[in-house]
Amino acid sequence: MHVPDGFINAPTSVAAGVVAAGAVAVSLRGARREQGGASGPDAVGGERTAPLAGLVAAFIFAVQMLNFPVAAGTSGHLLGGALAAILVGPWTGILCVSVVLLMQGILFADGGLTALGVNITDMAIVTTVVAYALFRGLVKVLPRTRRSVTVASFVAALVSVPASALAFTLIYWIGGTTDVSIGRxxxxxxxxxxxxxxGEAVITALTVGAVVAVRPDLVYGARGLRQKLRLRVGGELVDVPDAETAPVAARASRRTVWIAGLVTSLVLAGFVSFYASADPDGLEKVAADHGIDEKAEDHAVADSPLADYGVRDVDDARLSGGLAGVIGVGLTVVAGSAVFWTVRRRRSDDASPTAVERV
Structure with a gap:
């Protein structure tokens, strides 16, 4: 659903840019709290969240290259807001998707630069906020189990995509550059x-379910869902101390999970992406059918060495696309990790005794 240049007029694009910048600024503050961790046995500390956040951004980049067919002549791809919010928290999730959109717009000519604020508002903010609000509501009413986290993830992701479509329609109604029937x-x-x-729901549920299965403590949305193990002693049920209830899944180290996630992202972007659907995505199809794209403009970096997810001067299509995907994953995980490590360090500095004394 990457909006190109020319779809939305300048005043509306500027307004969306202001909204996006404000949301990113607020998200930076919120991400500091999320990566600072919660207290108690189910805390998710910054030492866990920061590395995973950079990986989540890279994974979203990789999976967004995998367009899947949804109807005759139309494809779709992951937006990622629900996945990011559930794995690393809503504020950090907004930053994850924003990093992906920035990398795509600057390096791969995917999503207009003047429309970057529109894309962040639509694909990062709306999807994350809607998905996480619905996810938290469902988790509160469903049984407190890992399966409930997966089910809630599915529903939240499913709803977040048409919500994003409605948000784009509203933005286009306000500042679209062509006269079309907004109802249609x-x-x-x-x-x-x-x-x-x-498709978004399936990908999100499978990914969240996989992480919950091996390291539930790394999933932000699964905090507090761990149930104590109880044993029958002398005819009565008693709680087993926490030291004896360490889940088997916790045997997988954070480093192992991170490496597995990175390898998966590289394989998806570097190899599986070659088999993605070549059909236009949902927005492109609707734009072509209803005349929204009449005033679309060429991308400002259309001559980028990585434009259209290919490496310039590499003639073999499979190799060109694979290299572009691998480069994109690498750059995104570096950029994302740098952002989140900076957020975590700022959190640590703010909480240091020296900082407290200065206040």
Whole structure:
């Protein structure tokens, strides 16, 4: 759903940019709290969240290269807001998706530079906020189990995609550059993105379920769901001390999970992406069918060495796309990790005795 240059007029693009910048600023503060961790046995500390956040950004970048068919002549791809929010928290999730969109726009000519604020507002903020709000509501009413986390992830991801489609329709109604029937656009956008949402939900649930299975303590949305083991002693049920209830899944180290996630991202972007659907995605299809793209403009960095997810001067399509994917994953994990390590360090500095004395 990357909006190109020319779809939205300048005043609306500027306004969306202001909204996006404000949300990113607020998210930086929120991410400091998320990476500072919670107290108690189920705390998720910054030493866990920061490395995973950079990896989540890279994973979203990789999976967004995997367009899947959803209808005749139409494809879709992961947006990632729900996945990021559930794994690393909503504020950190907004930053994760924003990093991905920035890398895609600057390096790969995917999503207009003047439309960057629109894309962050639509794909990072709306999807993350809607998904996490619904996820938290579902987790509160469902049984406190790991399966409930997976089910809630599925539903939250499914709803977040048509919500993003509605958000784009609203933005286009305010500042679209062509005169179209906004009702028809809304119907078409929501219709196709409900189908795309199913794919988003499957990917999100599978990913969250996989991480919960091996390291539930690394999943932000699963905090506090661990149940104490109880044994029957003398005919009565008693709680087993925490030291004796360490889950088998915790045997997988954070480093192992991180390496496995990075390797998976590299394989998806470097190899599996070659088999992605070449059909236009939901927004591209609706734009072509309803005339939204009449005033679309060429991307400002269309001559980038990595434009359109290929490496310039590499003639073999498979090799070119694979190299571009690997480079993208590498750059995204570096950029994302740098952002989140900086956030974590700032949190540590703010909490240091010296900082407290200065206050």
């Amino acid at each position: 656009v809304a119907t078409a956008m929501v219709g196709v993105h409900v189908l795309i949402g199913i």
